[in-house]
Each structure stands twice: as C-alpha cells, then as structure tokens.
Amino acid sequence: METWFLILITISTAALLKALFNLVFSSTNSHRLPPGPFNFPIIGNILWLRKSFADIESIVRSLHKNLGPMVTLHIGSSPTIFIGDRSLAHQALVQNGAVFANRPEPTATVKIITNNQHNINSSFYGPTWRLLRRNLTSEILHSSRVKSYTHARKWVLEILINRFESQSKSGDPVLVVDNFQYAMFCLLVLMCFGDKLDQKQIEEIERVERSAILNNRKYVTLNFMPRLTKIVFRKRWSQFLQLQKDRQEVLIPLIKARKKANEEKQRNSNDKKDDHVLSYVDTLFDLQLPEEKRKLTDNEIVGLCNEFLNAGTDTTSTALQWIMANLVKYPDIQEKLFREIKGVVEEGEEEIKEEDLQKLPYLKAIILEGLRRHPPAHFVLSHAVTEDVILGKYLVPKKANINFMVADMGWDPDVWEDPMAFKPERFVGSDRSSGEVFDITGSKEIKMMPFGVGRRICPGIGLAMLHLEYFVANLVWKFEWKAVDGDEVDLSEKQQFTTVMKNPLQAFVSPRFK
Numbered sequence: 462m463e464t465w466f467l468i469l470i471t472i473s474t475a476a477l478l479k480a481l482f483n484l485v486f487s488s489t490n491s492h493r494l495p496p497g498p499f500n501f502p503i504i505g506n507i508l509w510l511r512k513s514f515a516d517i518e519s520i521v522r523s524l525h526k527n528l529g530p531m532v533t534l535h536i537g538s539s540p541t542i543f544i545g546d547r548s549l550a551h552q553a554l555v556q557n558g559a560v561f562a563n564r565p566e567p568t569a570t571v572k573i574i575t576n577n578q579h580n581i582n583s584s585f586y587g588p589t590w591r592l593l594r595r596n597l598t599s600e601i602l603h604s605s606r607v608k609s610y611t612h613a614r615k616w617v618l619e620i621l622i623n624r625f626e627s628q629s630k631s632g633d634p635v636l637v638v639d640n641f642q643y644a645m646f647c648l649l650v651l652m653c654f655g656d657k658l659d660q661k662q663i664e665e666i667e668r669v670e671r672s673a674i675l676n677n678r679k680y681v682t683l684n685f686m687p688r689l690t691k692i693v694f695r696k697r698w699s700q701f702l703q704l705q706k707d708r709q710e711v712l713i714p715l716i717k718a719r720k721k722a723n724e725e726k727q728r729n730s731n732d733k734k735d736d737h738v739l740s741y742v743d744t745l746f747d748l749q750l751p752e753e754k755r756k757l758t759d760n761e762i763v764g765l766c767n768e769f770l771n772a773g774t775d776t777t778s779t780a781l782q783w784i785m786a787n788l789v790k791y792p793d794i795q796e797k798l799f800r801e802i803k804g805v806v807e808e809g810e811e812e813i814k815e816e817d818l819q820k821l822p823y824l825k826a827i828i829l830e831g832l833r834r835h836p837p838a839h840f841v842l843s844h845a846v847t848e849d850v851i852l853g854k855y856l857v858p859k860k861a862n863i864n865f866m867v868a869d870m871g872w873d874p875d876v877w878e879d880p881m882a883f884k885p886e887r888f889v890g891s892d893r894s895s896g897e898v899f900d901i902t903g904s905k906e907i908k909m910m911p912f913g914v915g916r917r918i919c920p921g922i923g924l925a926m927l928h929l930e931y932f933v934a935n936l937v938w939k940f941e942w943k944a945v946d947g948d949e950v951d952l953s954e955k956q957q958f959t960t961v962m963k964n965p966l967q968a969f970v971s972p973r974f975k
C-alpha cells in the first residue's frame with residue numbers, strides 16, 4: 462500500500478516543480494537555510510518521515526561533523542533545523558528566548574491528540590500556553606503543593622518495596638522497569654485525579670496511555686497530505702482514532718466522578734473533616750481560555766491529563782532505570798551512596814524522608830550524572846520561531862521546525878572529561894552545602910540540557926528531581942542491588958517514546974535490614 466502511495470504522489474508534477482523552484486530560489490537568497498543533504502522533493506520528504514528518531518540522530522550527528530553545527534533535513538512538509546552546538550543553543554533558547562519559544566504548526570494527528578493545541582506542549586507561544594503552563598506550575602508544581610503529596614510518594618514507595626521483596630523471594634532476578642513504570646503511574650494518577658485508585662484502574666490507565674505513546678511513530682506518515690492518507694490509509698487512521706477514543710473512555714468517568722465529588726463537597730462545606738488535596742484535574746474545571754473566553758471541554762481536560770501523565774511517567778521511570786543500572790554496574794558507587802545515607806539517618810530507619818535528601822550531595826551528583834549520561838529525551842520537542850531570524854550565519858524561517866541535540870550537549874568533550882564514563886564525582890562540590898550549585902537550567906551557559914532550557918524548559922523539573930532523588934535513595938537504603946552472575950549490565954540504547962535500555966535491567970535485590 463505504501464509503495465502505491467509513493468507512486469501516486471510522485472506523479473504530482475505541479476508540486477514537484479514548485480518544490481524544485483523553491484530549492485533553487487532558497488539557494489540564491491543572501492541568508493540561506495543551514496546546509497543539509499540533497500533531498501529529492503516529496504519522495505525524500507516521505508522517506509525521512511519513515512525514519513526513527515534514532516536513525517535521524519545518528520545521521521544528524523555525522524552531518525554535523527561534515528557540515529557544521531546547524532543542518533537542515535526536509536522531513537515531511539517543512540524543513541527541520543538541528544542545532545548541535547551549546548553556544549548556539551544558548552543564543553537561541555536563552556538570549557533570544559521569546560523568539561524561539563514557539564511551536565510549529567501542528568500536524569493533522571497532533572491536532573487531534575491535543576484538541577487543536579489545547580495543551581501546554583503543543584500550544585503556540587501566546588496567552589493559551591501562558592495560562593495552561595502557569596496553572597500547572599503555580600497550582601500543582603510549586604514546592605508547597607508538591608509537599609502536600611508526600612503521603613502519595615510514601616504510598617508508592619511501599620508498593621515498590623513490597624513488589625521487589627516478593628519478587629526477590631523467588632530467587633530470580635527482578636525486572637525493574639515494569640515496576641518503575643507502574644509506580645510512576647500510581648503517583649501521577651493520584652496527583653492528577655486526587656484519589657488512590659485500585660491496581661486494576663491504574664493498570665487500565667497505564668495500558669491506554671502507553672499504547673497511545675508507544676504507537677505514536679507509526680502514525681507520523683499519516684500527516685503527509687492527510688486528505689490523501691485518509692483515503693489511502695483508512696485502516697491506519699481508524700486505529701489511530703481508536704487509541705484516542707480508548708483514552709477518553711477510561712479518563713472521562715474519572716474526571717466526571719471527581720467533578721461530582723467536588724460539587725458535593727462544596728454543598729457540604731460545613732463538614733469538619735478536610736483531607737482534600739488539590740489534584741491537577743480540580744484546577745482545570747474552572748479555567749477560562751483567554752482567547753475563546755470559555756471553559757475547557759471534557760475532551761480538552763482528557764488531553765491535558767494525558768499530557769500530565771505521559772510527560773511525568775515515562776521520562777522519570779526511564780531515568781530511574783538508567784540510574785539504577787549504573788548503580789548495579791558500579792557497586793563501588795552504590796556502596797559510596799549507601800555510606801552517605803548511613804551518615805545521615807539512623808540504622809534500620811524505615812524511610813529516607815524528603816528533608817533528608819538535602820543532606821545527600823553524592824545522591825544529587827548521581828542523579829545529575831544519570832541525566833547527563835542518559836537523558837531520557839535525546840531531543841527537545843520541536844520548537845519554531847515567531848518570526849524569520851538569523852542564527853549563526855543562517856536563516857531560521859518561521860515555517861521551520863527547530864530541534865537541539867540534547868544528548869550530544871551533555872557528552873561534549875570540551876566540557877566533560879571522558880564524557881561517556883559514569884562518574885558522579887564530576888558533580889561533587891556542586892551541591893547546595895558547598896554554596897556552588899550546578900545550574901541544570903543552563904541560564905548562564907549550557908553544559909547539558911536534559912530538561913530543555915529557556916521559556917519552554919520542562920515545568921516538571923523540580924518534581925522529577927525530587928522523585929529521582931527520593932526513590933533512588935530509598936531503594937539503595939532498603940536493598941543491595943547486584944548484577945546477575947556472569948551478566949554484564951548492558952548500557953545499549955533503544956528508541957521508544959524516550960531513549961530506554963535496549964536490554965532492560967535485571968538485578969538481584971536483597972534486603973539490607975532483615
């Protein structure tokens with residue numbers, strides 16, 4: 462079918478001539494797009510679309526070696542400019558932050574997933590984005606609210622520990638990633654809907670969310686001439702729409718139940734007992750969209766909940782797996798962390814509390830090194846500029862997608878000695894107690910950017926760091942983690958929604974205190 466599709470559009474000569482005209486025209490402009498490989502119009506654009514992120518990453522890496530730090534690929538219907546240089550990234554995202562904070566025109570599938578850009582990550586740089594982002598950061602992600610979910614983190618830690626304890630009793634190594642993913646869903650679902658749901662409900666949410674994000678790449682080709690693909694790839698379009706419907710069917714009842722509970726609570730506002738903790742969905746019911754001057758629809762609320770769950774679960778569980786893999790691979794680093802924790806808490810203490818984390822600089826160094834060496838996202842989300850601009854010596858046009866080589870920035874040998882080695886020591890001395898803080902937000906200079914930088918920097922950065930520190934500290938305090946005999950921990954990568962371990966971590970865990 463796809464071959465037929467290729468043939469069909471090849472004969473679209475008018476479009477071909479137009480594209481060739483553009484190609485010649487752009488090369489005679491005074492400021493040109495950054496260089497790139499020759500692209501055969503239309504067919505070339507589709508072939509790029511069919512490549513995985515991992516393929517594109519390695520192609521861009523070798524193009525940067527030959528053509529310089531800015532290159533252009535013609536992926537789909539617009540050019541994509543890749544920037545691999547830390548100082549150009551800083552010029553764009555920090556010094557010229559407002560211009561580079563836009564997002565590209567959404568594709569046909571993105572329009573559906575995001576209900577016409579009614580979520581944070583896809584909305585243009587403007588009032589809707591500002592309202593939705595401010596709502597998330599000031600209502601849910603600021604430190605005092607994050608503190609109110611302490612009980613949720615403790616609950617999830619208990620779930621994780623019970624799972625590892627019972628799985629380790631069989632004498633087999635435990636496969637960690639499924640447990641981490643489930644734990645992050647428990648936590649974010651609670652923050653999103655406010656209630657402790659049962660295992661079946663959480664697994665159902667995890668199922669619909671994960672099938673939507675893991676299948677995402679499959680539907681990218683639908684966006685090239687969508688009117689045509691709706692006919693030629695009818696079946697694929699209906700699979701894609703079914704995934705969106707599945708999410709609505711699972712989330713809408715939860716949203717409605719929470720709305721009803723809030724209304725009842727308001728009616729009985731004299732009730733003495735108030736154990737109500739504000740959830741993300743509570744903050745969405747009364748939001749007024751600034752441009753349309755109306756409240757959000759149920760489907761738009763589903764879209765925002767999808768964003769919240771997916772942004773915060775897969776990224777964090779992926780980072781957690783990479784960090785634990787390195788602690789299994791390098792037992793001396795694990796032992797050093799255990800000794801650091803032992804110096805701060807009493808022997809046999811049940812839990813490392815959140816306030817203890819501030820006293821653990823080596824823990825912080827391990828987390829930073831994990832994010833530098835294995836950033837869960839090797840690219841940021843596509844950016845766009847609000848007007849045509851010149852960056853370096855090239856034109857960055859309004860219609861282009863712009864992306865940044867996140868992993869390569871953290872592996873730059875000009876900043877990091879022996880960059881591919883896992884050495885938390887490089888961050889020691891950059892903790893709060895020494896007064897010198899490593900600036901992961903890249904505001905003065907970008908040395909790594911696992912959360913992006915500038916105005917579109919990940920708003921979940923504080924929550925993610927807390928989750929990573931809390932779970933790594935407690936898991937190392939509770940258990941000794943050992944490699945499976947004769948089995949090297951393999952740090953090869955694989956591209957999924959995030960960049961994950963190709964061979965997921967398996968380890969023996971044994972309780973430290975009987």
Ligand code: HEM
Pocket residue numbers: 581582583594768769772773774776777780836837838840841842843911912913914916917918919920921922924925
């Ligand atoms: C280790 C965990 C995480 C990593 C590595 C990560 C990384 C990123 C990256 C690279 C971006 C794109 C920045 C850009 O486009 O320039 C991003 C955006 C975003 N992240 Fe995260 N993230 C993590 C956790 C979270 C959490 C816990 C949440 C919220 C619960 C969250 C919510 C978001 C949102 C809403 C955006 C879109 C921001 C915007 O467009 O303004 N992330 N994240």
